[in-house]
Amino acid sequence: MSVQDRYISLVAACTLLGASLSLPAEQTSEEAIAEYHAMFGDENPAELWQLRGEELWKTPRGSRQVSLEACDLGKGPGVIAGAYAELPRWFEDTGKVQDLESRLVTCMTNLQGLPESEVLAVKFGDGEQKSELEAITAYVAAASRGSRITIPLDHAAEKAAYALGESVFFYRAGPHDFACATCHSESGKRIRLQTLPQLTTSEGAQAAYTRWPAYRVSQGELRTMEWRLQDCLRQQRLPQLTYGSDVAIGLTMYLARNANGGEMAAPSIKR
Amino acid sequence: MNSSFRVTALLLCMGPLVSVLAEPVPDLTATLKAAFTDKRQATLDRLDQDETQKLCTQLRDQVPTSELSQKITRMNLATVKPPADGKYLGDWKAGEVVASTGTGLQSSDDPAKPNGGNCYACHELAPTEMAYGTLGPSLKHYGKLRGQDPAVLAYAWSMVYNSNSYAPCSNMPRFGHRGILTEQQMKDVMAYLFDAASPVNQ
Structure with a gap:
């Protein structure tokens, strides 16, 4: 059986397990993941996304027919080892603070000459429709496994991004008065049986941030930090967060900096 | 415990993060609006x-001073409308559905369906339901422990209608004031808390 075939059957099994995990089982999120590991060991279907991402990274595409191997993620053209652990960061060529996803959009449009509308057509995959950005993000993030998160916050624009993210984290709005802080500023709390990380502390931010992107068993999809943020905000009853917006990058910067020093362990597996 | 002690204790518990002191974001609401789009x-x-x-955002996760607490509770208590027919308790079975339902008002929800109260997301209620959250206090045996004195009913109604009437900057939504739940749904939740036959009181 090829790697792809092995994981395709694993994804099918996960989808079934996911359906049972989405029921209000009397099981904490940690217990559900422990059950997954008992069934499948260390196999992670995220590897399917990584393989597709690697192919997308190395294939010449777009009007310029070049691969992404000259894409600069902050550590020089083509360097992906440890790059995710140092994002978001300020980029001189765009004059912006960028996270991995928005930086990939820059490389795909500017370097490869792919139309932006095409690059952003499927930001988050859903069964039939596969997202290139999720696959490439998985591939690049995997190359930071074991690297320490290093966010020096040296540049003024990086400091401003952190400050914006911190302000948004505590901003209460919507019909329910929810802020990010409503669920994520105390330790040891749960929503139903889902344990909530305390994102205002190093320990809590590291536990959460080092494990994204992640394969979501309940969805049968690989999800990135951009997905995680906009889905939290949906549950806060707020409108749609724009992909790659300054608020998305600010929140990512706030979490990444709070997680400074943590050891990257993504893509991981989540409920 | 006085509030300044609580604030100090909270700061000491915040962990080793060194806050990067921020330039205040001048108009955060406008910045946010530029970064979001309408979705249904x-x-x-x-x-x-x-x-x-606004006030609770400025406080972040600190406990308000007693003066600010009073300002917030006064303002919110003034919004509480008692049930039109004066009866606080509806049907506990309907209340159980409201307490267990987590959907409502998200962009992904069907606006034609009634909103849930999602009480179990944060509170323990019926001892038989193990999948409860812990952001709020346990409400197990709520009515059994408190009885149904009119003052007790009026207080619980105010907390459901507008949590900030007694708990300034609570994490709990203001269900009546913000139009999340209807008057009937809130009465049903009250019955779920107080009715002697409700699973909450078994």
Whole structure:
């Protein structure tokens, strides 16, 4: 059986397990993941996304027919080892603070000459429709496994991004008065049986941030930090967060900096 | 415990993060509106803050001073409307559905369906339901422990209708004041808390 075939059957099994995990089982999120590991060991279907991402990274595409191997993620053209652990960061060529996803959009449009509308057509995959950005993000993030998160916050624009993210984290709005802080500023709390990380502390931010992107068993999809943020905000009853917006990058910067020093362990597996 | 001690204790518990002291973001609401788009019923006006949301945002996760607490509770208590027919208790079975339902008002929800109260997300209620959250206090045996004195019923109604009437900057939504639940749904939740036959009191 090829790697792809092995994981395709694993994804099918996960989808079934996911359906049972989405029921209000009397099981904490940690217990559900422990059950997954008992069934499948260390196999992670995220590897399917990584393989597709690697192919997308190395294939010449777009009007310029070049691969992404000259894409600069902050550590020089083509360097992906440890790059995710140092994002978001300020980029001189765009004059912006960028996270991995928005930086990939820059490389795909500017370097490869792919139309932006095409690059952003499927930001988050859903069964039939596969997202290139999720696959490439998985591939690049995997190359930071074991690297320490290093966010020096040296540049003024990086400091401003952190400050914006911190302000948004505590901003209460919507019909329910929810802020990010409503669920994520105390330790040891749960929503139903889902344990909530305390994102205002190093320990809590590291536990959460080092494990994204992640394969979501309940969805049968690989999800990135951009997905995680906009889905939290949906549950806060707020409108749609724009992909790659300054608020998305600010929140990512706030979490990444709070997680400074943590050891990257993504893509991981989540409920 | 006085509030300044609580604030100090909270700061000491915040862990080793060194806050990067921020330039204040001048108009955060406008910045947010530029970074979001309407999605079905979740429209940009949801990013506008009322006075309570503004004050609680400024406090972040610190306990308000007694003066500010009074200001917030007074303002919110004034919004509480007792049930039109004076009866606080509806049907506990309907209340159980409200307490267990987590959907409502998200961009992904069907606006034609009734909103849930999602009480179990944060509170323990019926001892038989193990999948409860812990952001709020346990409400197990709520009515059994408290009885049904009119003052007890009026207080619980105020907490459901507008949590900030007694708990300033609570994590709990203001269900009546913000139009999340109908009067009937809140009466049903009250019955779920107080009715002697409700699973909460077994």
